Amino acid sequence: MSLNIESCVTLNNGVKMPQLGMGVWQVNNTQAAQSVEWALKHGYKAIDTAKQYGNEKGVGIGLKKGLADNNLKREDIFLTTKIYNGDQGYESTLEQFEGQLKNLQTDYVDLLLIHWPVDGTYLSTWKALEEIYRQGKARAIGVSNFNITKLQDILKTASVKPAVNQMEFHPLCQEEDIKNFCDEQNIYLEAWSPLGSGSVLKDTRLQKIADKYNKSVAQVILRWDLQRDIITIPKSSHEARIEQNADIFDFELSDDDVNEINGFDLDKRSLWYGSFTWHGNPDGYKDSVEEWDD
Template identity: 65%
Template sequence: MKLNLDSTITLNNGIEMPLLGLGVWKSDNQTAAQSVKWALANGYRAIDTAKQYGNEAGVGEGLKQGLAENGLKREDVFLTTKVFNGDQGYESTLKAFEGQLERLQTSYVDLLLIHWPVNGKYNETWKAMEKLYHEGKVRSIGVSNFNLDRLTDLMEHASVKPVLNQMEFNPVEQEKDIKDYCDKHHIWLEAWSPLGHGDALNDPAIQKLADKYNKSTAQIILRWELQREVITIPKSTHEEYIKQNADVYDFELSDEDVALINSLDIDKRSLWYGAFSWNGNPAGIVDAVDEWNK
């Protein structure tokens, strides 16, 4: 499979999306702005953020500066953001989205996702997103963290099919049932937490492959995900690692080695529905807000 940093996939509405991009989860505004500029300077053409991350303003500033510094146009970059859990519902989604565009300093986004399927609200949120899609304010719409029950329910109510489902996906959490469903319905799977934290990065089998291919364990994992045709958005706040994460195109894992990593799945999720407020919020997770950190 010959791939490069310019490689794209075709979403089910015909829009082209880069297969590898930059994620900015847990980055403050200044850090996100700098990471976006580094990414664009090093050939990345996809950026993923969310209102819940509290850094849309930083991403917008980094995008503005990065485009100017690298002689790029807005249409050269595929920008994703997400509907904040507290904004879900029809009118509230539409109203909040205008503020998201303002923070991102753009007139449109390439992909808008429902960040989490808030019970009793995600279908109305989807209707609002369909309106934004038909108005051209978003080029494509999709979901994030939708399990099979919620994804099936959304599909039964939607008039526009989701283009992708962004899920936790890595060697120890491969979401096999969801990927099979998405493949069947021409919905792409996109990976958040693509490196799987320490569980995958420190796995002895992956370390052996890193030695075999003379690559880091992170590069082995990212290459595996690309060969699995999973859209991948690794996060880094260091230019060196941003470069390394994109240095995965001068080798190809054998079928046997792909199968080996496939066998490492232990269905280990780092975060799931039980942690959020519509199920009692036992983990005490708080939604972020956008502000420039002083």
């Protein structure tokens, strides 16, 4: 399987999306700007953020500088952001998304996702995404953290099928039922927290496989993602790790090793919709994940 850092998958609307990108969850604006600059320096072509992360402004600053420093154009980069839970609903989504574009210093994103399926609003939010897509302000649209039932709800009324479902996905949480459903529907599964927020890196079984290839556990996991046809967006705010996470194209896991890792699944999620309900906030919605009540 010949892959490189610019290798892309083809989404169901024909748009090409890099299979490896970088996420910026749980970093502030300053850290996000620096991480994006480093990512572009080391060849990444995809960046994933969200309004709920509270760092879209930083990503916009980092993109502007990173593009200039590396002689890149905006169209060379695949940018993803997400609709904030508190902004969901048709009119609110359309209105608030304009502010997201302003913060990101761009007039379009490459992929726009509904961050969570907020009860009572995710269907109207999807209609707003379809309108944003028709306006050319998003090249592709999709969802995040949607189980099969909620995906089916979208598909019943959608005029544009979701291109991506971004889920927690790593060796201990493989979402097999959701992945199989997405495969059947030609919806790409994208892994957030592909390294299990660091916890998976201590797995001795993975270390044994990593030793065989003279690679880190993180590199083995990311390579496994690619060979499973998963889009993956590891997050780091350290330049050395950002560089190391991209150093996964000079080896290939054997089928036996891929299958062994497939067997590690414990359906062990760190966060899921059942324990993450959106209750609303009469005092106004907060901008940062660290400020949520859930």
